[in-house]
Structure formats: structure tokens, C-alpha cells
Amino acid sequence: MIDLAMVYPSRVKETTGEELLYSPLALAYLARHTPSHYRVTAHDEYVGADFDADHVRADVVAVSAITPGITRAYAIADRLRQRGIKTIVGGAHVSALPDEALQHFDSVCVGEGEGPWKQFLQDFEGGSVQPVYRGRMDVPLDGLRAPRRDLIHENYQYPSVMTSRGCPHGCSFCYLTVFQNRKYRTIPHDTVLWDLDSLRNPGIVIVTDENFIGYSVADVEDRKVLLERMIRRGYKFYWGCQASTKLASEPELMDLMYRAGCRAVFLGFEAIDEEGLAQINKGHNIGLDYQQVVARLHEHKLAVIASTIYGLDSHGADYPDKLIAALRRCKADFPRVFFATAWPGTPFFAELEKEGRVNRDWDQVRKDLPSIQFKNFSHEEAVAGRKRVLDAFFNIVNMSRTIARWAPRERSLVTTYVKMVVRNRIAEAMKSRRSYGPTVA
Numbered sequence: 001m002i003d004l005a006m007v008y009p010s011r012v013k014e015t016t017g018e019e020l021l022y023s024p025l026a027l028a029y030l031a032r033h034t035p036s037h038y039r040v041t042a043h044d045e046y047v048g049a050d051f052d053a054d055h056v057r058a059d060v061v062a063v064s065a066i067t068p069g070i071t072r073a074y075a076i077a078d079r080l081r082q083r084g085i086k087t088i089v090g091g092a093h094v095s096a097l098p099d100e101a102l103q104h105f106d107s108v109c110v111g112e113g114e115g116p117w118k119q120f121l122q123d124f125e126g127g128s129v130q131p132v133y134r135g136r137m138d139v140p141l142d143g144l145r146a147p148r149r150d151l152i153h154e155n156y157q158y159p160s161v162m163t164s165r166g167c168p169h170g171c172s173f174c175y176l177t178v179f180q181n182r183k184y185r186t187i188p189h190d191t192v193l194w195d196l197d198s199l200r201n202p203g204i205v206i207v208t209d210e211n212f213i214g215y216s217v218a219d220v221e222d223r224k225v226l227l228e229r230m231i232r233r234g235y236k237f238y239w240g241c242q243a244s245t246k247l248a249s250e251p252e253l254m255d256l257m258y259r260a261g262c263r264a265v266f267l268g269f270e271a272i273d274e275e276g277l278a279q280i281n282k283g284h285n286i287g288l289d290y291q292q293v294v295a296r297l298h299e300h301k302l303a304v305i306a307s308t309i310y311g312l313d314s315h316g317a318d319y320p321d322k323l324i325a326a327l328r329r330c331k332a333d334f335p336r337v338f339f340a341t342a343w344p345g346t347p348f349f350a351e352l353e354k355e356g357r358v359n360r361d362w363d364q365v366r367k368d369l370p371s372i373q374f375k376n377f378s379h380e381e382a383v384a385g386r387k388r389v390l391d392a393f394f395n396i397v398n399m400s401r402t403i404a405r406w407a408p409r410e411r412s413l414v415t416t417y418v419k420m421v422v423r424n425r426i427a428e429a430m431k432s433r434r435s436y437g438p439t440v441a
């Protein structure tokens with residue numbers, strides 16, 4: 001037997017730090033593609049105990065890291081190197097900066113992992129691993145199979161499920177732009193249904209596809225077939241997903257989503273001003289009537305989680321008030337406000353880097369903290385502005401309004417909404433007490 005340890009590194013425990021704490025899937029997918037002569041142990045520092053690099057019994061260690069966890073990943077790899085244990089890392093951050101990662105890890109996976117992973121294990125057993133493994137993002141997902149859920153930490157509130165991968169758009173802030181030749185691909189329906197069947201009384205499931213509804217007429221038809229099969233299965237859980245605003249013009253699809261258990265959709269509004277949308281290359285939102293989009297989803301009893309970015313160059317000190325007014329007008333149920341963040345490898349990062357405005361202290365690069373230098377305000381002003389928006393929505397008056405909207409029509413949404421608001425309040429209170437070290441602005 002070969003001992004394989006799989007690790008999600010994080011310096012921050014997320015157990016109460018997220019409104020929606022849903023599980024990562026990367027390592028669970030890779031574990032599914034690991035031969036049976038490996039004994040796999042999973043370690044998740046987001047929600048579980050710290051990984052003990054000094055004493056772990058392992059022949060090889062696989063790490064999946066995002067930007068705010070990367071310095072912890074490097075510390076782990078440095079210690080494992082001293083102990084002579086082979087290491088490999090993958091994920092968005094190292095796909096952007098493989099050379100940085102190779103200063104600490106033996107190998108780095110750039111792009112999608114399943115293909116490179118099998119090659120890495122073969123090379124590892126053959127005694128010579130390569131420094132870089134590249135995974136294409138245009139290969140069919142027919143042989144993907146479902147993630148190994150027995151390796152996902154029990155502290156996650158909600159299971160994540162994927163039914164597709166990829167997005168052909170190129171929004172300049174999005175970490176996906178790091179990956180070359182991205183293509184939208186669906187996971188075979190049988191695999192998705194097998195995966196959903198395996199969940200034990202999940203209550204709520206989060207579908208983490210980039211865009212559940214896809215991009216073409218054929219994609220929408222494919223989704224309808226999947227949804228009809230889900231309806232026939234009669235699942236007892238509710239689910240939420242991310243989708244493009246095009247969903248609002250697909251009444252039949254919305255109806256099927258509702259009947260298949262969908263109750264909330266996360267929509268990337270990003271900005272309410274055209275200049276902001278142009279800066280981030282989100283042209284497909286320009287000219288959209290958000291009010292109409294939300295109204296159409298509400299007609300189909302789908303709540304709207306509206307994701308917005310605060311701190312673009314067009315945003316002045318008055319932006320929080322404009323945002324509050326726009327979100328109120330369109331009746332978004334649950335706003336999310338993220339600071340404009342420069343993820344390495346993205347066009348947004350390249351643009352700001354030229355002006356010396358990015359932050360390379362990776363521990364601080366999180367979208368719930370200010371990290372870049374904003375054009376029109378300081379970090380303190382940005383934090384206060386974001387708080388003003390959240391306070392405008394997560395207060396007793398607004399909560400009562402939202403509950404009154406849904407209680408007569410869809411009671412299932414009310415409990416989840418209240419839980420999310422309570423968690424948001426706790427999370428925000430905790431964040432204001434956390435110390436992340438000095439910031440650049």
C-alpha cells in the first residue's frame with residue numbers, strides 16, 4: 001500500500017466565517033481517480049484540524065490550494081521536502097504562478113486535474129516525477145465519475161455538487177481566466193444523478209457549476225432533460241446554483257428548476273454602473289434591467305442572491321448608497337458584496353499591477369477583505385462602505401420585508417434565509433475582530 005495524504009491548506013478556519021459553507025470538490029474528484037493500492041487520508045484545514053506535516057505518515061502528499069491558503073501550502077510543502085516526502089499542488093493560484101509553487105513543491109498541476117493526476121501517480125511509482133503537469137479544459141467529462149464523498153469533511157454545512165464545468169466568457173476579474181482554452185462541458189446525467197442519490201438527507205445542496213444553464217440552446221435543452229430526471233427521482237432536498245442572467249428569459253427552464261427543488265439562484269450582477277461593467281469586461285450585463293431579471297425569477301419562486309463587486313475604478317464614495325438603492329429597487333433577496341480583488345493570472349491583476357496597485361501578500365487576498373489599492377477611497381472607507389450596504393439589508397426591517405415576500409409563497413426559503421442572515425452577522429462580526437496583518441493602502 002502507498003500512503004497518500006490529501007490536504008486543503010488554510011490559515012483561517014471557515015467554520016463560522018461563511019454564510020454558506022459548502023464543500024470543495026477538487027481532491028474528492030482526484031481521489032476517485034486514484035488506484036486502489038493507495039491508502040488515502042483527507043485533511044481539510046478550512047473546517048478541520050491542522051495538518052501535521054512533521055509527523056504525518058505519507059509517501060506522497062497532494063495539496064489543493066487557493067490564493068489565501070497558498071502560504072500555508074508552501075509552509076507544509078517545505079516541511080515535507082525536508083522529510084523527503086513527494087508533493088504536488090494544484091488549483092487556481094498555482095495554475096497562474098507555477099514557478100512560485102515549484103520553489104516549494106516537487107510538482108505542480110496547471111489546469112484541470114484528473115488527467116495529470118493519473119500521469120503524476122504513474123511517474124511517482126516509476127521514480128521520476130515531472131515539475132509541471134498540464135490539464136486541458138476542453139476534454140469531454142464522460143469519464144469523470146462522481147467525487148469520493150467519504151473524503152469530504154463532515155463540518156461542511158452543505159454538500160457541493162457539479163453538473164458541468166467551464167465558462168467561455170472572459171470577465172477580467174474572474175479566476176477562470178487563468179485557465180487556457182476553457183470550454184463549457186456537461187457531466188453525464190447518470191454520473192450527476194448517481195452523485196445526488198448518494199447524498200444522505202442533505203437538506204440543501206449547492207450546485208457549484210460556473211453557470212448551471214450553459215451558453216447555447218442545446219445546453220438549455222440538456223439542462224431540461226437533467227431536471228426532468230431529477231424531478232422523477234423525487235429528491236427531498238432543495239438546492240441553489242449559480243447561473244447567468246439569461247435564465248430570466250427561460251420560463252420553462254425556471255419552472256423545471258423549481259420543480260426539481262431549486263429555490264435560490266446566485267446571479268453575478270457585479271456592478272450597477274456601465275463603466276464598472278466595462279472595466280471588468282462583463283459586457284453581457286450592460287443594459288440589463290436587473291429589476292426585470294429578479295421579477296422573472298421571483299415569478300418562478302426562485303430567490304435571488306445578487307453578487308456585486310465594490311471598489312472598481314468608477315466607484316466613488318457614493319457607490320454604497322447607489323448600490324443600496326439599486327438592490328432595493330430590484331428586490332434582490334440576499335445581496336453579497338465582495339471587494340474588487342486581483343487574483344494572480346487574471347487580466348484585472350495585470351491591469352492593476354502596471355499601476356502598482358496589487359497586493360502580493362497572498363494571505364490577505366480574499367474578496368471579503370480589501371486588498372488592492374482602490375482608486376477613489378482608502379481601505380477603511382471601503383470597509384465602512386461595504387458594512388453600510390450589508391447593514392441596510394441585514395436588519396430587522398428588511399428581513400421582515402423579505403420574509404413577508406416569501407412566507408406566503410415558499411416557506412422553505414424562510415428558514416434558510418434566516419440562517420444565512422444570522423451567519424452573515426456572525427461572520428462579519430468575527431471578521432472585524434480577525435487580524436490579517438498590514439494592508440497596502
Ligand code: B12
Pocket residue numbers: 008010011012013014018020021022023024025026027029030046062063064065066067068069088089090091092093109111112113114116117160174175176208209210343344365366367368369
Ligand atoms: C467550494 C468553494 C469554497 C469552499 C471550500 C474552499 C475550496 N477549497 O474550494 C469554502 C466555502 C470554504 C470557500 C471559502 C472561500 N473561498 Co471558495 N470556492 C469554492 C468554489 C465555489 C468551488 C471549489 C471547487 O470545489 N471547485 C470544483 C473543483 C473540481 O475545481 P477546482 O477546485 O478548480 O479543482 C480542479 C483543478 O483546479 C485541479 N486541482 C485543484 N487542486 C488540485 C490539486 C492537485 C494535487 C491536482 C493534481 C489538481 C488540482 O484539479 C481539480 C479537478 O479538475 C470555488 C469556485 C469554483 N467554481 O471553483 C470558490 C473559490 C475556490 N473560492 C475562492 C475564494 C477567494 C474563497 C474565500 C477566500 C472567499 C472569501 N471569503 O473571500 C474563502 C476562504 C477560504 C480560505 N479559508 O482560505 C476563490 C479562489 C480564487 C483563487 N485565486 O484562489 C474561488 C475560485 C472563487 C472565486 N473566483 O472567488 N470556497
Ligand code: SF4
Pocket residue numbers: 167168169170171174175176177210268
Ligand atoms: S465571472 Fe462568471 S461569466 Fe465571467 S468568466 Fe467567470 S464564471 Fe464566466
